[in-house]
Amino acid sequence: MSFKEELMQRLNEKEERMIEIRRYLHQYPELSFCEEKTAKYIADFYEGKHCTVRTGVGGNGIVVTIDSGKPGRTLALRADFDALPIQEETGLAFSSKTPGVMHACGHDAHTAYMLILAETLSELQEYWQGKIVILHQHAEELPPGGAKAMIADGCLDGVDNVLGLHVISSLKNSTVYYHAGPIHTGQSGFKVVIHGRAGHGSMPHETHDAILAASDLVVSLQSIVSRRVNPFEMTTLTVGRFEASGASNAVNGQVVLEGDVRTLSSEVQSLVEIEFKRILDGIALMYNVTYELDYRHNYPVTVNDEKLTNFVADSLKKSSIPEVMEVLDSGSQGPSEDFAYYAEVKPSCYFHVGAAPKDGQFYPHHNGKFTIDENALLISAKAMGAVVADYLEKYQ
Known part of the structure; x- marks a missing residue:
């Protein structure tokens, strides 16, 4: 039996364990940069392996190295x-x-499948050469994310390539998606505090x-997208917060805006x-107001290496x-990912697994009713x- 055949068979046998791990993690979620118990659970899983x-690593990150003891390339997953x-509203047991x-984004599923895959790869070390x-990674959801800190802490030292995947509730079940080049958007965030001069509504x-x-x-601001950016360049600008408290018969002296x-x-x-x-400078001059601006480039564009992505698709x-x-081929996708930082350092490929419930009733990621079909784990x-x-066989 070949390495791949043995690997597939063992993963079949461990599907229930994958689901059990995912359900356990789902019950005990932890926020970005606060994942101490989850990190300990992951580390404990590898004990004795x-x-x-x-x-x-870089905070709550964990790096596991599986060394075949034979020369070869080093692949990171x-x-x-x-x-x-987010308050859960699924009603799941x-x-x-x-x-x-x-x-509410599937990271419990990512961890569950990866733990079982890593365990199985470690059991089959005699079949392959190199290192895995x-x-x-902790803190993907909250900028600046965990990837940058893990990279600074040496997680990619000696690594040749990086692979990752994301389960997607809105993509067709039993389907795997790839795309060479830019696959996820870069994300910037802004906060503007506009300071005016408050006063009585009768004396504006x-x-x-x-x-x-x-x-x-x-x-x-919408003129940036419609008039300043090439229409063939995907761009969105959203003001998601507009806060101005005060009396209804008064002119407000301060407004807070935040967006994406x-x-x-x-x-x-x-x-x-x-x-x-x-534009902000022009508005300030026009209305005789001042402002404070915090403009942050949180995540760069995630760019899949073309050669590696073609290899992944063929495999x-x-x-x-x-x-x-x-x-x-999924084409480029709207969300952003701090996997982008790995791809800036090493040739990388990030792909997707469709996880829509079979009844077709899906809820988007970051929704309190978000669910996936658990067949996406296997x-x-x-x-x-x-x-x-296939990668290890090619480079052995």
Whole structure:
């Protein structure tokens, strides 16, 4: 029996354990940068196994190295494990036991499949050459994310390539998706505090109206997307918070705005910031107000290495995994990912596993009713495992 065949068979036998681990983690979610118990659970899982474990990497990150003892390339596999500040509304028997915190993005599934895959790869060391590095990453959800700190702490030292995947509730079940080049947007965030001069509503000429200035800013910012950015460049700019408390018969002297920008190129990411500040300066001059601005580039664009991604796609198509009905090019996707930082350092590939419930009733990620079909765990383990097996065979 070949390495890949043995790997697939053992993963079949461990599917129930994957689901049990996922359900346990789902009940005990922890927020970004606060994942101490989850990190300990992960580290304890590897106790007594044929690998080395380094904890506290860049914070709560864990790096597991499986060394075959034979020369070869070093391949890193990444899985994130933080949760979100969301109240669960699924009604599942294994719902979150922590009020206001939920695995509403699938990171519990990522951790569960990766633990079992890593265990199985360690059991089959005689079949392959080189090293496999497992990156159990904390804090993907909250900028600046955990990836940057883990990289600074040496998690990619000696690594040749990095692979990762994400289960997606809105993508077709039993389907694996890939895309070469930019696959996830870069994300920037901003906070603007506009300071005017408050006063009585009957004497507006003695005031500097912060609400009027802020309202004009919200509308004018959309001209960046419609008039400053090439229409063939995907860009979104969202003002998600507009806060101005005060009396109804008074002119407000302060407004707070916060929002989000997504782009598919670093050049456009920089352009939007320049144009944002130009418009804000004009608004301030027009309405005689002042402002404070915090503009942050939180995550860069996630760019999949073309050669490695083509290899991943070919491997997935040729592996004929029974649970996988199709392997498709997904095109670029709107969300952002701090996997982007790994891809900036090493040739990398990030792909997706469709996890829509079979009844077709899905809820989006970051929703209190978010669920996945748990068959995505075995598919994720087999898809990643098949690519790993082909990669190690190619470079042995």
